[in-house]
Each structure stands twice: as C-alpha cells, then as structure tokens.
Amino acid sequence: MNATGTIDRPFTHDPKKQAPMTSSLREPSGSAISAVSTTGASDSRQNRTREMQLIPEAMARAHMAERLREADAERQAVRLVAARRMQRRAERVSMRARRALAMAVMN
Secondary structure, three states, rough: OOOOOOOOOOOOHHHHOOOOOOOOOOOOOOOOOOOOOOOOOOEEEEEEEOHHHHHHHHHHHHHHHHHHHHHHHHHHHHHHHHHHHHHHHHHHHHHHHHHHHHHHHHH
C-alpha cells in the first residue's frame, strides 16, 4: 500500500520514518525545493517539511512585527501632535506677555 500523508492526516507520527529536515543556507526560508531526491521513498513519507510547519509561526511573527511598527508610528504621531499643541500654547502665552509688557510700558 502506497499511501501518502497530508498535514491534517499524517501517514506516520514517527519522526524516524519522516523525510529528513534539511535546510540550505543558500535557499530562502520557505522555499519549495524538496529535501529528498530519491524517487519512490518520498511517496511513503509524510507530505510536509519543517519549513511548512513553521510557516504559521513566521507569519504570526511578521504580523506582530508589523503591529509593533504601526503602534510605534502611532505613538510618534501622537507625540508630534502634542508637541505642536504645546508650541502653539507657548506662542500664545508669549504674545500675552508681550502685550502685558507693552501695556505696562505705555501707562
């Protein structure tokens, strides 16, 4: 019987009977190049690799990194708005002080 496994229903749970999990430094993570080159032997092995198992984790990590960048940009924008508000307030106070001084000098 030549049954292949899928991600939902693996052919075997025994790690010794699964395809070897090798990765090359030349390949980007998540590449679709198979690690086993022998024909016939890959049919009886499980149809997944370590890289495929780690795809959801990598996607979650990328998603969280993007969320952190968005939050940082939002915080920076809020700080900029607050700084501009304080600058306008300081300019108004300065103008009031000038007016008060001018009024005091005129009298």
